[in-house]
Structure formats: C-alpha cells, structure tokens
Amino acid sequence: MEKYKEHFRLSVANAINYTKDFNIFDKNSKLKGEEIGDGNINYIFRIIDETNNKSVVLKQADKFLRSSGRPLDLARSKIEAEILRIEGQYSEKSVPKIYLYDDIMCVIVMEDISEFKNLRKELLKEKIFPNFSDEISSFLVDTLLPTTDLVMNSAEKKEKVQSFINKELCDISECLVFTEPYDDYKKRNIVLKENETLVKEKLYDDKELHLEVSKLKNNFMNNAQALIHGDLHSGSIFINERGIKVIDPEFAFYGPMGYDIGNLIGNLYFPLINKKYLMKDGEDKEKFIKWLSTSIEEIYDMFIYKFKNKYKKLVKQPLYHEENFMNWYLSEVLADSVGSAGLEIIRRVVGDTKVIEIEGIEDIEKRILVERELLEIGIRFIKERYKIKRGDQL
Ligand code: ADP
Numbered sequence: 001m002e003k004y005k006e007h008f009r010l011s012v013a014n015a016i017n018y019t020k021d022f023n024i025f026d027k028n029s030k031l032k033g034e035e036i037g038d039g040n041i042n043y044i045f046r047i048i049d050e051t052n053n054k055s056v057v058l059k060q061a062d063k064f065l066r067s068s069g070r071p072l073d074l075a076r077s078k079i080e081a082e083i084l085r086i087e088g089q090y091s092e093k094s095v096p097k098i099y100l101y102d103d104i105m106c107v108i109v110m111e112d113i114s115e116f117k118n119l120r121k122e123l124l125k126e127k128i129f130p131n132f133s134d135e136i137s138s139f140l141v142d143t144l145l146p147t148t149d150l151v152m153n154s155a156e157k158k159e160k161v162q163s164f165i166n167k168e169l170c171d172i173s174e175c176l177v178f179t180e181p182y183d184d185y186k187k188r189n190i191v192l193k194e195n196e197t198l199v200k201e202k203l204y205d206d207k208e209l210h211l212e213v214s215k216l217k218n219n220f221m222n223n224a225q226a227l228i229h230g231d232l233h234s235g236s237i238f239i240n241e242r243g244i245k246v247i248d249p250e251f252a253f254y255g256p257m258g259y260d261i262g263n264l265i266g267n268l269y270f271p272l273i274n275k276k277y278l279m280k281d282g283e284d285k286e287k288f289i290k291w292l293s294t295s296i297e298e299i300y301d302m303f304i305y306k307f308k309n310k311y312k313k314l315v316k317q318p319l320y321h322e323e324n325f326m327n328w329y330l331s332e333v334l335a336d337s338v339g340s341a342g343l344e345i346i347r348r349v350v351g352d353t354k355v356i357e358i359e360g361i362e363d364i365e366k367r368i369l370v371e372r373e374l375l376e377i378g379i380r381f382i383k384e385r386y387k388i389k390r391g392d393q394l
C-alpha cells in the first residue's frame with residue numbers, strides 16, 4: 001500500500017487508520033485506540049470497535065529501542081510473526097492468532113489476549129493456577145519437538161535455520177545471560193554492596209563454573225536443535241483459569257530447546273524464593289509455596305513424559321527412532337534445561353535486567369538473603385545439571 005511503502009512509527013491515530021486501511025474491522029465500525037505496551041522494546045496498540053467491542057492488538061517494531069533509543073535490527077519483527085504462526089500450527093490455543101503481518105511497517109496485527117494476565121504479576125499476587133504445569137509442558141513439547149530435524153525434512157529444516165538467524169537479539173542473550181554475569185568486563189552488572197564479595201568469589205573467580213557456563217554458551221550458539229522462543233520468561237506467559245497464551249517471541253532462533261525450558265523454570269524461582277522470605281507464615285503461604293514448587297517439579301517430569309510420547313509418534317527416521325537414542329537426546333535436553341535455569345536465575349540477580357520479584361523487595365536484609373539463596377540455586381543448577389534427573393531433585 002502506497003501509504004505504507006516505507007517504515008514509519010505509528011501513533012495511536014495512525015494505528016487506527018492502519019486497521020481501517022487493511023480492513024481489519026467491519027465497514028461500519030467505530031474505532032478507538034490506545035497504546036498499551038509496557039515492554040521496553042516495541043510499540044503496542046489496542047484498537048477497539050465500539051459498536052461490538054471487538055478488538056485487535058498491533059505490535060510494531062521500530063529501528064530504535066523504545067527504552068534507550070539504541071538501534072535494533074528490524075529482522076526481529078518478521079521472526080516474531082513467523083514463529084507465532086508456526087507455534088499456532090502446533091499449539092493453536094497457546095498463542096495469539098495472527099491476522100496480518102506487514103514486512104515493511106513491521107506491524108503484527110494479532111488477537112487481543114487481554115483476558116489473560118501476565119504470569120509474573122499474577123505469581124507476585126500469590127495466585128494459584130492448578131493447570132499451569134500441564135499447559136506449559138504441552139506447549140513446550142508440542143512446539144519444540146516438531147521443529148527439530150528428528151521430525152522435519154533435513155533440507156527444509158536448514159532453510160528454517162537460515163530464515164530464523166537473529167543476530168542482534170542472540171547477541172543480547174550471549175552477552176547478558178552467558179558472559180557478563182561471570183565476567184563483568186563491561187561494568188554493567190548491578191550487585192548489592194553486601195553481596196559483592198560473594199559474587200566475586202562465586203561468579204567472577206570460579207574457574208570451574210566458568211568452564212560449565214562456556215559449555216552452555218557454546219551449545220546456545222551452535223546447537224541449532226529446534227525453533228525456540230528465546231525469551232520464555234514469566235512475563236511472556238499470559239494466563240487465566242482457562243489456559244495460557246505465550247507472547248513476545250522476538251528472540252526466536254534455532255537453538256537448544258533446553259534454553260526455553262530452563263528460562264521458564266528459572267523464572268519460577270523468583271516468586272518461590274521471594275515468597276519464602278516475604279510472605280506471612282500461615283496456610284496461604286504454605287499452599288502457595290507447595291503449589292509453586294510442585295509446579296516446577298511437574299513441568300520437568302511432564303516434559304519428560306510428553307516428550308517421550310510425542311517422540312515415539314513423530315520420529316520415524318532410521319536409528320533416530322530407537323529408544324536408546326531418544327533417551328540420550330532427552331537427557332541432553334534436560335541437562336541444558338537445568339543449566340539454563342541456573343543461568344537465568346544468576347543473570348537476573350547480578351545483571352542489569354532485573355526482575356520485580358528481586359528489585360521490588362524493599363527490606364534490604366531480606367533482599368540480601370533472597371539474592372544469596374538464588375545464587376546458590378543457580379550455581380548448583382549449572383554445575384550439577386547432569387546429575388538432576390527428576391523434578392523433585394530441582
Ligand atoms: P515487547 O517486545 O516490547 O517486550 P511484548 O510483546 O512483551 O512487547 O508486549 C508488551 C505488553 O503489551 C505485554 O506485556 C502485554 O501487556 C501487552 N500485549 C502484547 N501483546 C498483546 C496481545 N496480543 N494482547 C493483549 N496485550 C498484549
């Protein structure tokens with residue numbers, strides 16, 4: 001369309017017109033719009049038809065970060081639209097539907113999932129979701145396994161690997177998750193004064209840990225195993241009593257599936273340890289902690305169970321379909337997962353991209369203890385990732 005033949009940043013008014021120009025709503029619609037994004041990267045709008053309350057969400061990527069104005073590769077936008085389509089094929093109910101993608105304007109028009117709430121915020125409010133472990137473990141198995149070359153045609157998979165090369169966003173993860181928490185050479189880490197000595201000794205100076213982190217980083221950069229979400233933290237998962245919606249996969253690329261699984265599991269330790277120290281003792285606390293720790297266990301165990309079932313159905317290739325290989329493959333995925341959980345926990349404690357469950361703790365004495373416990377868990381997960389074989393060992 002002539003009007004949109006070059007990328008420009010939409011205002012709310014532009015965004016309304018945009019949905020008109022692309023006939024997203026009925027002819028007689030009466031539209032209003034608002035900007036709703038709370039992320040720091042992109043621009044998000046909700047457009048509503050007041051005649052019938054139908055709504056859509058527009059997500060636009062700009063050449064510059066919303067927060068800092070730093071340039072960021074627009075390729076991420078197409079990657080996000082593409083992976084949402086693919087995830088939608090494999091797990092329709094777990095992602096927003098895509099109505100339109102515009103490669104030039106970098107606009108995704110998608111289903112409005114406002115009925116679902118941000119999991120990170122819900123957990124901080126001590127909400128319990130009995131089906132969460134079941135739903136997210138299905139999402140992981142259903143979207144990850146079919147994108148591997150165990151299942152996919154080898155040539156097609158290579159083309160996919162190529163089309164999902166996500167240079168700049170991978171670079172962000174390589175730096176912030178795999179490097180700087182262990183070598184603060186850019187001086188960007190933010191560490192509590194009281195924990196400085198500990199961080200130096202346990203993270204910056206531990207060569208044994210550095211070796212394990214390097215192995216995980218090398219795996220992240222070279223193991224084009226599956227099409228992964230790449231940023232599956234609890235703020236990318238939206239939830240209510242009816243189910244989950246996973247959004248914001250702009251870090252997607254072909255990488256080790258354990259990175260997603262571990263990212264998810266790692267993020268569940270933030271509310272767990274936060275509530276352990278900050279919730280008032282009593283029945284509510286016991287119930288919440290019990291549910292959340294059981295959920296962590298179940299995600300791990302259900303992943304194993306569902307992965308094996310799906311593997312037996314989908315993997316037909318000679319040699320690959322044999323049980324011994326399946327078990328070896330799965331044990332590598334699980335070790336990557338536990339290691340990645342450790343990396344995620346540690347980087348949120350010492351890196352500059354914190355989480356509200358840590359940063360929001362006002363009582364400094366408690367925050368010190370929360371951070372110490374998280375570091376201990378994270379280090380154990382990285383070092384002992386091959387020893388952990390069952391959910392309850394987490
Ligand atoms: P960013 O890439 O900038 O981090 P996100 O995709 O995480 O953007 O979206 C930021 C916020 O916008 C989300 O936390 C959510 O509140 C809202 N949002 C994004 N997509 C949708 C959607 N499809 N429906 C409803 N709200 C959405």
Ligand code: MG
Pocket residue numbers: 039040041248
């Ligand atoms: Mg985001």
